[in-house]
Amino acid sequence: MMSHAQTAANFIGVDLSGATMHAALVSGDGEVIARREAPLERDAVVAQVARTISELRDSSPNIAAIGVGIPGLVNRQTDRVLVSTDLPSVVRGDIHADLIKATGLRVELENDANAAAYGEYKVGAGRGSRDMFFATIGSGIGGAIIINGKLWLGASGFAGEFGHITIDAEGIECMCGNTGCLETLASAPNIVRRANDRLYRDNTSSLSRLAINKEFTAADIVHEAQEGDDFSLMMIERTGKYIGAAVASVINLLNIERIVLGGGVMEAGDLILGPIIREAERRAFQPCFEATQIAAAALGTDAVSIGAAMLARDATGQTNAA
Ligand SMILES: [Zn+2]
Numbered sequence: 001m002m003s004h005a006q007t008a009a010n011f012i013g014v015d016l017s018g019a020t021m022h023a024a025l026v027s028g029d030g031e032v033i034a035r036r037e038a039p040l041e042r043d044a045v046v047a048q049v050a051r052t053i054s055e056l057r058d059s060s061p062n063i064a065a066i067g068v069g070i071p072g073l074v075n076r077q078t079d080r081v082l083v084s085t086d087l088p089s090v091v092r093g094d095i096h097a098d099l100i101k102a103t104g105l106r107v108e109l110e111n112d113a114n115a116a117a118y119g120e121y122k123v124g125a126g127r128g129s130r131d132m133f134f135a136t137i138g139s140g141i142g143g144a145i146i147i148n149g150k151l152w153l154g155a156s157g158f159a160g161e162f163g164h165i166t167i168d169a170e171g172i173e174c175m176c177g178n179t180g181c182l183e184t185l186a187s188a189p190n191i192v193r194r195a196n197d198r199l200y201r202d203n204t205s206s207l208s209r210l211a212i213n214k215e216f217t218a219a220d221i222v223h224e225a226q227e228g229d230d231f232s233l234m235m236i237e238r239t240g241k242y243i244g245a246a247v248a249s250v251i252n253l254l255n256i257e258r259i260v261l262g263g264g265v266m267e268a269g270d271l272i273l274g275p276i277i278r279e280a281e282r283r284a285f286q287p288c289f290e291a292t293q294i295a296a297a298a299l300g301t302d303a304v305s306i307g308a309a310m311l312a313r314d315a316t317g318q319t320n321a322a
Contacts, residue, residue: 009064012056013119013309014049015301016040016087017071017112018139021048024302025056025063026309030123032302034059045090050102065106065316066099067308069115073157079109082157108312112304113142113160114151116297119307120260121146124298129258133250134297135162137243138263141183145254163187165246185242188218188265195221195235205231222268233271240272244279251284251292262297269296 008028015022018040025034034056041048049068057063072084072091079096081087099107110118117126117134126132126146135143141163145152153159163183164176171180184190195216199208206229210216224232247259266272277294284292299306 009062010060011309011312012053012063012066013115013305013307013312014052014066014068015112015115015304015308016045016049016090017069017304021052022301022305023049023052023056024305024309025060026306026313028313030119030306030310032306035302035305042087043089045087046093046095046098046102049095049099053099053103053105063105065108065312066103067108067110067115067305067310067312067315068095068099069112069304069308070095070109071112074109074111075157076108076110079107081109106312106316108308108315110151110308110311111142111144111157114144114153115305115307115311116262116299116303117144117146117260117307118151118311119299119303119305119309120262120297121149121307122310123306124303125260125262125295126258129293131254131256132258132260133160133162133254133256134260134262135243135247136263136297136303137186137261137265139188141187141263143250145256162246162250165249167242167245182242182246186239186265191218191221191235191239191265192216194238195232198235199231202231205229207232218265219267222265222271225268225271236268236271237275239265240275241279243272244276245283247276247280247294248283248289251280251288255288256292258293258295260295260297262299262303266296 011026013024021040023036024032036052071086073082081090084091113136120126121132132146143160143162145160164181167182168180172184173179174181174184207224221232225236281289
């Protein structure tokens with residue numbers, strides 16, 4: 001007897017957004033059937049993705065389409081990658097045409113934050129909402145807006161630049177040209193920068209002992225906070241306050257039903273979600289705040305690949321979803 005995975009059409013989602021490439025074989029209702037991951041081969045992305053897809057097709061020959069999440073600006077009308085500082089080779093080439101040629105399958109490209117948002121919206125923490133704002137807080141900070149089931153891209157595709165909301169008008173310079181953006185305070189490298197700036201004043205922290213032996217990361221700060229280190233807890237709480245201030249702006253602007261927050265920094269769980277919600281409540285217009293649910297993302301490192309697969313599914317018009 002053929003299993004469901006063998007008979008029904010499945011989809012493949014690929015995440016090119018980090019140092020590790022993630023790919024997933026995903027059923028029509030968003031369930032991950034198989035995964036592959038490997039260090040991203042920046043200079044041979046097309047060959048790596050084509051090889052990975054061919055491996056995943058061995059576990060399910062019936063693939064209807066492929067979705068690829070790209071760290072950069074993607075024009076979905078022309079299927080071209082316009083800007084990607086992380087993957088310049090993809091900008092120069094034509095990954096869309098190359099992957100169609102290599103696989104014979106339909107290929108959908110999307111910005112990584114948009115893909116993750118779509119995944120959370122369809123099968124993660126956004127499920128059941130009509131309108132959703134999604135933010136990913138990790139090595140950078142990105143955002144995406146889904147209105148009535150569709151990604152809202154803005155006039156030129158840049159909508160949802162949550163990381164570049166101004167938090168501190170007198171703050172440090174951001175790579176976008178502004179000063180004091182949320183990203184200059186709350187991205188993983190900036191949490192580390194702020195911690196280093198303060199540490200010399202507080203050498204009782206377990207983090208300062210860590211800092212003697214190696215450079216610590218935002219994940220180390222989260223870990224020390226979870227172990228009860230006061231300094232690390234304070235750093236996470238302050239980071240939550242900055243994010244909460246930006247969330248309040250989103251709430252006031254969009255009066256949106258649900259806000260879903262993902263990315264590595266959110267691994268701190270309730271230690272950061274609590275301060276975010278409290279600060280958002282303190283700052284947002286009360287009737288707007290009360291209409292908004294704020295939740296942690298549910299799909300973890302699968303978000304981009306599941307979302308890219310769901311975008312591919314919906315672009316082909318095939319839905320096996322119950
Ligand atoms: Zn900025």
